[in-house]
Amino acid sequence: AQKITQTQPGMFVQEKEAVTLDCTYDTSDPSYGLFWYKQPSSGEMIFLIYQGSYDQQNATEGRYSLNFQKARKSANLVISASQLGDSAMYFCAMKRGGGNKLTFGTGTQLKVEL
C-alpha cells in the first residue's frame, strides 16, 4: 500500500521569501511518481510539479522545485519568491509507475504574508 505523509498542517511565509513544504512517502513499488497540487479556496486542484522515481534530476517548474531524496523517501516542495497568490492548500500525491490512481496526503495550508 502507498502512503503520503504531510506533517505541516499550516505554514506562514513572508512575501518574496522561499518556503519548503514537507512530504514523505511510503511504497514498496520500485517505480512511482510524486506530484504536488495546489488547491486555492475556489476548490480546483491545480497540478504544479511531477517527479518520477527514476528521474536523476530534481524537477523544477518556474518558482516550484521538488527536493527529491529517494533514500529518505521525501519529496519536499520548494516555492521560491513567494507571492500572495500562493496562499492555498498544497497536496503531495503519489501514483504507482504506469498506474493512474493518485494517493494524496492531508495537505499543508500555506499563508503568504506581506
Add this chain to the structure above:
Amino acid sequence: EAGVVQSPRYKIIEKKQPVAFWCNPISGHNTLYWYRQNLGQGPELLIRYENEEAVDDSQLPKDRFSAERLKGVDSTLKIQPAELGDSAVYLCASSQGQGIIEQYFGPGTRLTVT
C-alpha cells in the same frame, strides 16, 4: 480549451434524499475519475473510468453510490440515499491515456447533508 466542468457547485440535501453530480471532462480525455474530499483531508479516489468502462471502483460504496459514463464522455455520480457522513466535496478529474502524468481537476461539488 475548456477545463473539467462540474455541476452543481453546491448542494444541500436532507439525509435519505438522493443526489446526483455531473461531470464533463476535457475533450479527448478518455480517463475520468471521481474523488471524494472530506474536510481537512486529501481527495480519495472513488471510481476511475477508461472510456465507458469502470476499471477501478474498489473504493466506491456500492450500496448507496452509483456512477455511469455514457458514451465515454460525461459522467454522473449518484448517492441514494444520502447519509450525514456523505457531506464532502466531490471532485471530478480527467486525463488523456494510460500513464499520462497530469490529471486535470474540476472545481468540485460541495455536498452538505443535513
